[in-house]
Amino acid sequence: MSDDGHEHNGHAKVPSRQRRRFPGISSRAYEHPADRSALVALRKLSGFDTVFKALSGLLPERSLRLLFLSDSVRVSDQQFAHLNDMLRDACYILDLEKVPPMYVNQDPQPNAMCIGLDEPIIVVTTGLVELLDEEEMRAVIGHEVGHALSGHSVYRTVLLFLTNLAIRVAWIPLGNLAVMAIVTALREWFRKSELSADRAGLLVGQDLRASMRGLMKIAGGNHLHEMNVDAFLAQAEEYEAGGDLRDSVLKILNVLPRSHPFTTVRAAELKKWSESRDYQRIMDGHYPRRSEDKDTSVSDSFRESASHYATHVKTSKDPLMKLVTDLAGGAGDLGGRVRRGFAGFAGPAGQPGSGGQPGSGGTTTKDQPPTDRPPTDEPPSDRPRDED
Numbered sequence: 001m002s003d004d005g006h007e008h009n010g011h012a013k014v015p016s017r018q019r020r021r022f023p024g025i026s027s028r029a030y031e032h033p034a035d036r037s038a039l040v041a042l043r044k045l046s047g048f049d050t051v052f053k054a055l056s057g058l059l060p061e062r063s064l065r066l067l068f069l070s071d072s073v074r075v076s077d078q079q080f081a082h083l084n085d086m087l088r089d090a091c092y093i094l095d096l097e098k099v100p101p102m103y104v105n106q107d108p109q110p111n112a113m114c115i116g117l118d119e120p121i122i123v124v125t126t127g128l129v130e131l132l133d134e135e136e137m138r139a140v141i142g143h144e145v146g147h148a149l150s151g152h153s154v155y156r157t158v159l160l161f162l163t164n165l166a167i168r169v170a171w172i173p174l175g176n177l178a179v180m181a182i183v184t185a186l187r188e189w190f191r192k193s194e195l196s197a198d199r200a201g202l203l204v205g206q207d208l209r210a211s212m213r214g215l216m217k218i219a220g221g222n223h224l225h226e227m228n229v230d231a232f233l234a235q236a237e238e239y240e241a242g243g244d245l246r247d248s249v250l251k252i253l254n255v256l257p258r259s260h261p262f263t264t265v266r267a268a269e270l271k272k273w274s275e276s277r278d279y280q281r282i283m284d285g286h287y288p289r290r291s292e293d294k295d296t297s298v299s300d301s302f303r304e305s306a307s308h309y310a311t312h313v314k315t316s317k318d319p320l321m322k323l324v325t326d327l328a329g330g331a332g333d334l335g336g337r338v339r340r341g342f343a344g345f346a347g348p349a350g351q352p353g354s355g356g357q358p359g360s361g362g363t364t365t366k367d368q369p370p371t372d373r374p375p376t377d378e379p380p381s382d383r384p385r386d387e388d
Contacts, residue, residue, distance in 0.1 A: 019206045020283060021093050027150040029278075029287040030199040035150075035192040064115065068123060072103040080104055083129070086138050087122070090145040090204045095290075100148050102141075104129060110218055112140055114147035115156075122148070131217050135210035139201040146200020152193050190259040198270045203282065208274050212267055219263040229267075236268035 028036055075084045091099045100120045107125035114120050122144045202211050212229045273279055
């Protein structure tokens with residue numbers, strides 16, 4: 001339990017609120033199956049991060065550390081002391097031995113991130129600090145500490161370096177296709193790693209409603225009196241199940257450029273995990289230990305990931321996923337279902353948009369969605385973002 005504020009393993013002045021602690025917990029306990037399988041494979045590559053840490057001079061990490069040190073406020077007992085207490089408490093609960101430095105950066109955009117090769121650093125913006133209450137902020141800090149414990153800061157930085165390197169050779173024939181394949185796969189992993197970190201935030205805060213409120217505020221601002229958690233989760237249900245095959249395709253196109261899942265989806269995924277047997281076992285003290293990480297099987301991790309995706313496809317209410325399930329099951333009249341699913345793209349006699357039989361005319365699509373915020377781990381400027 002997180003208890004009396006005395007010093008424990010180097011974590012002094014731990015807040016006194018009673019919360020369960022997880023000594024020696026492995027990040028595998030809360031990682032999404034797709035995230036976990038990738039991390040297990042990377043950890044098995046002996047010397048992988050050691051080599052790239054030696055190449056850290058090629059990355060902007062040192063410059064970023066100096067930038068935050070010189071132009072942001074470092075959290076300590078003297079500055080943003082309440083955030084410092086939350087940070088130490090999060091590290092104490094997840095048993096992270098070394099408390100990472102944390103900075104508050106002047107930026108009205110609510111954001112947080114965890115970066116670094118040699119050692120992770122956490123950055124939160126003033127927009128986030130001003131938006132969230134104490135328990136919501138505790139979940140966000142737990143989210144970032146979860147990134148640090150999983151090693152996301154190391155592997156993300158390494159893979160971003162590899163991606164940038166690949167972009168430099170994109171002039172090679174078929175290079176652009178190869179780069180897009182890398183970036184697409186990388187973003188898919190990023191999105192799953194965010195779900196992992198959300199789970200870590202819940203383990204730290206141990207308050208599902210606070211985690212939900214924080215995600216709602218990120219989506220809709222500081223107007224809780226105008227919002228409702230159940231209605232917010234109903235949006236996620238409508239998003240997953242609503243529409244036809246056209247909407248399914250548009251969902252894929254909308255999410256591809258993003259490094260984070262959509263906020264309602266994150267809320268629904270976190271609630272689902274909080275109701276799972278896996279979460280209850282962790283809260284009861286039954287979880288994988290860090291000392292066992294070296295014995296983890298890569299093949300078992302990939303099988304778990306494949307099983308998760310298969311289950312997701314089978315249970316999904318999305319029209320496209322239902323079609324995939326029917327294809328696998330050999331359902332009849334699939335051609336008719338596909339035609340009906342895309343019927344609205346073209347009208348009868350080739351007239352677009354009338355909702356009749358498919359024609360040869362042009363297609364009618366929805367308006368383009370708002371431009372997504374800059375991918376948090378792929379900064380357009382000298383300050384990276386990690387929207388949480």
